[in-house]
Structure formats: structure tokens, C-alpha cells
Amino acid sequence: MSDFLASSSAPGNANAARRLLMQKISQNENLPALGRTVARVVQLTSSDNQAQSELTYFILSDVGLTQKILRLANTVFYRTANSTAVTTISRAIFVLGFDLIKTSALAMLLVDRLSDRQHAHSIHAELLQALYASVIGREMARKSSYQGGEEAAISALFKNLGRLLMAAHDHALYSKLTGLIETDGLSPAQASMQVMGCSLEMLAESVLQEWQMPPAIIRSLAPLAAGVPKPAKNRQEWMQQVAAFSADAAQLLSRTGTTAAIERSATLLARYGEALNLDLKSLDQLFGAAGREINILRASMQLELEPVSTEPALAPTAKVVLPTLPDDMLMVCGNAAEGQIGSSFPSGKPFNASARLLAGMQDVTQVMASGRSKVNELILLAMETLYSSMGFDFAAFCIKDRKSGQYRARMTIGKNHIVRQAGFVLPLESTSDIFHLALGNDADLIIADATTSKIIALLPAWHRKLLADTRSFIVLPLVVRSVPLGLFYADRTTLAPEGVSPDEAALIKALKGQVLAALQAGDRGNVG
Template sequence: MAAVPPAAAAAASPIQDEQATRRVRAALMQKVCGEEEMFALGSAVARVIELASSDDQGTHDLAYFVLSDLALTQRILRLSNTVQYRTVAGTVVTTVSRAIALLGFDNVKTTALAMLLVDTLDNGAHAGAVRAELEASLCASLVGREMARLSFYQGAEEAAIGALFKNLGALLVASHEHERYREIRQIAAAGKHTPAQASQLILGCSYDTLSAAVLAEWKIPDVIVRAQAALPAGTLKVAANRGEWMRQVASFSLDVARLLAKVSDPAGSPEARALLARYGAAFELDAAGLDQLFANVAEGMQGLMESMNLQPLAIPEPDEGEGLPNVLLLATLDAGEEEAGAHPSGKPKNARELLLAGVQDVTQLRAGGTARLNDVILAVLETLYSALGFRFATVCLKDARQNLYRARVSFGEDHARVQAGFSFPVSANGPGRDLFLLALENDADLMISDAASPKIRELLPAWHRTLLPDAKSFIVLPLVVGKARLGFFYADRAAVAPEGVPPDETALIRALKRQVLAALAAG
């Protein structure tokens, strides 16, 4: 992809210049949006952003999204166990559900988006430049979060997402068109052009315009796309509406991120005074407030980088003419901690330790006094699913209107389809005995190690054999309060589990169930 050098651009006709820049811009858009990896990133980003926070299903969907990626799960858990949050939690956090309750839905959502960017765009070929831009994006998202916390606008948390993507254009060019990125930096470094003007010369559009174009291609909501638009020069006034406020926050957030990367002690610096002169009136922000924001963001960056096992780059990029930013740079991310061994069934060999941690986690969740019933159920379900290595796990609750037991939330393989079909009448419908109804009638916790056993097979209802024909082992944990049969936990594997469930694990599983029963009784 050939770019028009600044001198040549000056001599070219307006028509020639526009044609050249259009070619550069179109080729870049096709490259950053057409690659399979980038298409997958865009789809994942759009999926995370669309997750709603207004109801319990949104929390469940976010937890499932995180759990579907082992590395993402480990990083979210690390973040919730960093010093910044550990003192709040009091105990080690072991489930994503608890992490969401502790960190907040929107915080986890934005962090997951940031980690998606890191995983996809971290580029060893140009590590110094790409990771510096990644760091700016991560830092900007933390600034946006701080500004949202201070705002009176409803849905202000979206500002953190807008801020995260404010640097997307520069990040994509650094990763996919590094020569163009270097040219833009060289022009801007000469002092006669701003980065926006330099990128306009080389790409045919500013970084802000490129960010907005890519987000629009990814079908990101308009309010976030519009937040990427450049602001007018000079002192800004208080925003007239939420959309204008989000534009101001996105721009301010990236400016703060650039300052923190450049100046080790920004408080009272000329750059900080320039920020106040431009944004102070708009955000009703004074020097003390700005200094506190610097401190909060620096602490947040430390926790975020710790959660991702981030290290400084050992070798600087040879073609960069300047040192790396002062804040720790991102390093190649590992795939997470080494997994414990597992039985052939998929059950972890350290199931007892994982169950114990889950019991402590759920106990802490309930002890906080603010957990809802669905929060407790979700945390217990996640613990069973992860600690025992199940393929699919769900909780079924009684639907009094339909006179059915119906799956309400689930984790695992093909969970949406299985959950939709997982329902059956509350009383026997036809001849023969039904394993699920027998478990409920007798309040008996069942751990079936081989579902193909003839005596077990004849007790399985037709709906289960049809819906889950390959379930080779499973558990059923009835939820009975007094004489009320409220439902049950169910989880299965596609392999037999001859290792069974020893007494210590059984005790912990029942301890988890008691937490749900206590929450049901209290509710």
C-alpha cells in the first residue's frame, strides 16, 4: 500500500490527492475488517457490548461468555483478586459470578473488551508500538470508568467503552500497517501537524474517523461510534446532552492516557494544566480532582496489568527511535495458569479444592447481605460446572402456571438449545418410574456415574433420552424446602465417571446446595 509523502501531496492536484487517500483508506479498511481474525474480534466485541445489564439474564450471559474462554476467565478472576479488590472481597474470589458481583457488571464487560483487544492485536512483529497503543487504550478505558462514576447521566458506564475504542484507529494501523503508522508519527513529531492531521495526510482519514468506521462495520451501537468524533479546539463547555458528554469523555480519556505514559509525575505538570484549561469547565474538574483521577487510574492500571500477568518488554523494538512509555508495557500474554490434571471423564483431580473455594465464595456472597437469589443460584451452578468438569449444567425451577419443571439458566455445550428443551411435567405422565421425579419426591441427591447402566436407563424419561442422548454421567440435586419441591440442579458429561464422588466432595456439594436452600427459604 503506497502512501503519498507530504511533499508530493502538496504538489498533487486535489483530485489526485483525494483518489490516492481513498485508495489507502479503502485498502486499510478491507485489511482490518476483512481478515478472519478481525472479523472474529468484531463479532466478539459486538456480542459483549450487546449484553444487557438490566436483568439477571444479562449477568448470566456475561458469566457464560467469560467462562467460554479459559484465558479470559483466569484474567477476570486474577483482577478480582488483586490488592485493589481483595480487601473489599475479604476472601479469594473463585467464580466469575462472584467476580461480576464484586467488580460490577460494567467493569467486567469493559475489561473483557480490553482483553479481547489485547489477545487479538498484540503483535510480536512490532511489539513496542502496538503494545504502547494497547496500553493507551486500556488506560483510557479506566479514565472513562472514573468519569462515568462521577456522572449523573443514566447509562454513563458506556463512556468507558467509548474511551476504550477512542484509540482503535491508531492501534489498528500500528498492528496492520506499521509503515504507515511510522510515517504518521514522524510527521506529527516534526511539530507542524497534529496526529489527526498527520493521519489524514497518510491514510486519507483521521484516526478518529477510522475508529468510527471500524466500529460501525462491527455493528457497534451508534452512541459509541459517535463518541469517536473529534472535538473542536480550545476550551470546552459543559455538554448539552449525553452523546456530547461521551465524546468529551472519550477525548479526555485518551489525552490523560497519553499524559500518564509520557510523564511519571503528572500532578501539577504543564501538561496537566493544559488538560484543565481544555476540559476543566466541561467536567467541573479542578486540580485536586484531576490529581485524584490520576491516582485512581494509576492504581487501576496496576491491578489490570497484574491480572493479566503483564511484564515489561525485554527487548525494545529496533525501529522505534524513542524509549518505551514509563508505565509497564504489555507483554505476550500466557494462556493462563497450568491446569490441574483431570480424570478421563473430564472431572478435575483437584475437584475438592475447587468445590471448597466455591463454598467459601458463595458463603461470602451471601454474607454481604446484598446478593439476590439469582446471584446465589448462578454462583453455585458455575461452581458445579467448573469444579466437577461437566459438559452441561443447569438449574430447573418449577413453573406453577405451566405445571412444569423448566431449565432457567445454564452453562456449557450447546446450552441455549438444551435449555430450551429441558422441561417436563411436575407429575408422572405415563407408565413407569421417572428418575427426576423420584429424586424430587425423596429429596435424594443422585450422582450417576454410568447412565448407560440398564437399571438407570429404564428410569430415564423419554424427553431426557431424546434431548441428551449422549449424557453418560450426571448429577441431580433436588431443591426441596419443607414439602415444596422447587426444582433441582442438573449437570452431565459425555463420558462415564467411574471415579465417582468421594464423601468429602459430596459434603461440599451439599454445602453448596444448602446455600441455595437457605436463600430460597429467606426469599
């Protein structure tokens, strides 16, 4: 932030105000964590083979963010007439697209992490403008021929970061800025120079540099030269133009239809029409599409802001059980509640687990039928379905690794999943622990109480150490023609005396069958 602090072409009081603002921002202990989180999401690109999995893992690690993304995916705006409810993040990404989920998640992060402060109304107003600009930027990116155009939506989101940070950290300075703009008629650039001796973009750039954002995004925040811009010669110029246009256009979205808005629309077209190939009709279409999408996003984020005006039955399969495997460990049918929606057992298992499993299985079927899926994505979708439908706290997918002579966790979601994935390792050699008993018998196990002496005696030492708080769990071996390939594992930190219903047992087996089919059809060596 040294360049920002060094700016000294303004009166001493403005420089002092700038230094005080940066001191307040630097003292916010939560901001570096937000920066790291935002940077982690921004670096994900749809061209990366692991990006979808990483984005799924990231969203699932935040319960609030997961709920918002699922609400977004289940709105009428995004669902087709014949589609079933979207119950997993993997499916949401498949349906809505990687870029939309990514930029929506970024906006939701800013809303969540910067809203819980004083002067919430002002902060929400600036968050709303950032959200407006992001959606407009995304609409512009959809029509662009530039590769990686989704970065323009991210640039547009951050274009308002300077005002947002000022509202969150120095409301007196923010009030002075807005007063100069709204009462005295100064432009935002003139007002910011008067109150802190530099542009709002410079404030945003300094923070984004600390967050280690991609240079292309940071450069795109620079103000455009005065006058009417020409069509961009390259992607960087185009991103800069889209970010500036989106920020200016965002000011109109809440006022469409008014005389002032119509006049400002003409001004927008006069400045940006040639550079961005816009006319009055395309601008109206842009505002209509963006307005509808913003209202959907606002509802999914539960932002209290003014809306924008716009124009077969499956049976369990039998299994052969070795004498060494106690029958009471098998996935038998308990007294799971039927017909109850929207709540859960004390264990955390939803009452409507069967409906959730069915929806997830249908998701896997649709993704497989599309021909666009990778083995990793199908496995992650199946694991997420099991994890969310049954109310587990942690889930892992393990596969045989002959090079290391181990079964290793290749995918994990839930509580402490990164640390747990590193330690979730089983030897290939058969032992008498519960995992090898399940693999050797090809037997699905549901353990309702992992604290009994009989179960503890069957748990390997690594499990007792790594997953010491486990109170109930499930093991689903993946075996083809008597050859173990790997397993699914999921656990809770609570007891689960309700067990599983017949429908749940059948659906879990069917879900496992889909994974086995994908493993046999794909390249197991590239899994994970």
C-alpha cells in the same frame, strides 16, 4: 462503511490507501465475529434485571476470559483483608461491580482477538493506549452525576480503535502515520489526513457502525472543536469530552514524572480543566488511581508491556431411597484426592474441589447476608460454584413450570448451553427415568459412568439425544416438604471414577440447602 470510503478531500494516494485499508479490514473473517461479541457485551446495562446473569453466561463461555476475570478479582487491589478467594464470575461481579467487569471484559476481548497477529508489538502498544484511556474514562465516570456514565469508559476504549485497526491490518500505513507524528511533529489528526484522507475517529466510527454499537458511543468519538471546551450541557457532550480527554491523558500515563509529561499535564489542564472540573491535584489523583488499576489489568491479561508508574463441619444428610433406585447411583463417597492443589483428575474434577466448594458456599452466604441479592443471582452463583468446583462441562438449573406441565431449564452454563437449555425439558408426570427417580426419592445422584447398560436404560430419550456425549453426571433434586420444585444437573464428557469425598458431599448438600432457602424466601415464579 460507505461514508468512510466516500471521503475524498485528500490526495489520490491517500484515498487509495484508505480504500486498501478498508479492503483489508473487510477481508478479516474474524472481525465481524468480534464485532458481534463486543456488541453483545456493550448492550448489557446494570439496570437490566437479567444483565448480571447474561454477563456471567458470556464470560463463562470463554475459558480464557473467565481465567482473566478471576485473576483480576483475586488481586490484592480488589480484595479486602478478610475476603476469601473469588472462585466464581458471579462473585467477581458482586465484589468488583457490574460496570468494572463489563469494561474489563471488553478490553480483554480486544486484547485476545487482535493480539495474535504479526507486528504484535505495535498492536500491543495501541491496545495499551486503549486500555489506559478506558481506565481513565471509568475513573471519570465514577465521579460523574450522569446516569449511565459507564458508557464513557467504553467510548474511551474505542477512541483508539482507528490506530489499533491500522496497526493490525496495514502496518506500513501505520508506520507512516506514527513517523509523521513522532518524527515530523504532526498531530494525529494532521497525520491521518495526510496518509488516508480522513480522521482516525472516522475509521473507528465506520467499524463501530458495522458492529451496531449504540449511537451515543459512536457520536462520542467525534473530535472536539478546536480551543478550550466549555462544561458539557448534556450527557452526550460530556461523553465526547471524556473520550477525548481520556485518549490524550493515556499518552501521559507511561511517562509520568518526566519533564515532558509534566508539561503535557499542564497542557491537558489548560484544555480540559474547566470542562471536566480538574485541577493539578485531582489530575495527579486520577493518574495514581488509573495507574494502579492498569497494572492490575495488565497482569490479569498477561500483557507483556511496561508497567505504568504510580505513586463449621457439615455432615451429609440421610435420605430415604425407594427400592426402585439403585444404591450405587447415590452420591456416595469415593476416594477423591486430598491435599492436592492446582491440578485435576482425568475427568477434569479439581483435586481441591472441596476447597472450591467451601469458597463458593461462603460466597453464597455473603451474598445472601448482604440483602442486595436476587433469587436468580443466588441460584446462578450456586450453579457456577458446582460447575467450576467439580470440573463439569455443562450445568443446568430446572424449575417446575405448571403452565407448561414441565420442568424446564431456566439457567444453563457451559458447553452449547443456549441450545441445550432449549431442549432440557422434563414432564411433570412421574416416569421411571433417572430424573424422576431422583425427584421422587429426594435423592442426590452421582453417576460416575453413564455408559453402562443400567444407566442408559434409565436415561430419557431427550437426554440421550441432547447430551449424547455425557459420560458422567450429577442430579440434585430440589424438594421442600416432599414437593419437588426442580433440580440441578451437571455433566462431563469424561468418566469420573473418583466419585466425591465426604467433605465434597457435605458441601454440595449445604450448597443445595442454600438454594432451597432462597427459593422458599423468594418468588419462584420470577426465577429465570
